[in-house]
Amino acid sequence: AGPTVLERLAAHRLVPVVVLDDAKDADGLGSALVAGGLPVAEVTFRTAAAADAIRALRDRGDVLVGAGTVLTPDQVDAAVAAGADYVVSPGTSRAVVERCAEHGVLALPGAVTATEVQAALELGVTTVKFFPAGTSGGSKAIAALAAPFGGVRFVPTGGIGPANLDEYLALGCVAAVGGSWMVPRDLVRAGDLEAVRNLVADAVALATD
Ligand code: 3PG
Numbered sequence: 001a002g003p004t005v006l007e008r009l010a011a012h013r014l015v016p017v018v019v020l021d022d023a024k025d026a027d028g029l030g031s032a033l034v035a036g037g038l039p040v041a042e043v044t045f046r047t048a049a050a051a052d053a054i055r056a057l058r059d060r061g062d063v064l065v066g067a068g069t070v071l072t073p074d075q076v077d078a079a080v081a082a083g084a085d086y087v088v089s090p091g092t093s094r095a096v097v098e099r100c101a102e103h104g105v106l107a108l109p110g111a112v113t114a115t116e117v118q119a120a121l122e123l124g125v126t127t128v129k130f131f132p133a134g135t136s137g138g139s140k141a142i143a144a145l146a147a148p149f150g151g152v153r154f155v156p157t158g159g160i161g162p163a164n165l166d167e168y169l170a171l172g173c174v175a176a177v178g179g180s181w182m183v184p185r186d187l188v189r190a191g192d193l194e195a196v197r198n199l200v201a202d203a204v205a206l207a208t209d
Helices: 005-012 023-036 050-060 073-082 094-103 114-122 138-146 165-169 185-190 193-207
Strands: 014-018 040-044 064-068 086-088 106-108 127-130 153-156 177-179
Touching: 005 014, 005 040, 005 064, 005 086, 014 193, 023 040, 023 050, 023 185, 023 193, 040 050, 050 064, 050 073, 064 073, 073 086, 073 094, 094 106, 106 127, 114 127, 138 153, 138 165, 153 177, 165 177, 165 193, 185 193
Parallel strands: 014 040, 014 177, 040 064, 064 086, 086 106, 127 153
Antiparallel strands: none
């Protein structure tokens, strides 16, 4: 068997979180991600284009594609039908996690407190999105949570950028770090793929320092 989706995310260390206004932009975004050395995307269900964008990225065959901002079981179904490799939620929903399990797709629900981490563990989840990272205590909070929850891994996202990426990646319990800074919505919409590629390449360079 090849690496799991989680292992692939952890190997890349970074998860670009993207909001696509038009699914037509997805293929160009995929090219910029691949050219920048980070063939990973979390496409958020914050726009009507999400499912079609996931399908377009998935059809390329060279990008690990997640669905983000998944709030309902119906959105899980739509994400999986579009070919999503994993499903991310801002918080922990039993209904969403259980639907992911039915589909056999990795769920990364959000958790930022001890109670939320325990709730995720009860659902069989051992890797959580730590969102919104910056306003939830940042890397210090993750380090503190890692003490009682030794087997839990975190994907901090929200308020992270080049200036504070290091403090998160330095933690052994951090599987990968998510963020939108390398795929700005306006640049993607404008089709400025060269700028996106450069931001992606800069982020990869920072993460591999
Ligand atoms: C997310 O959905 O994960 C966040 O919107 C990403 O947060 P950021 O824009 O602060 O990176």
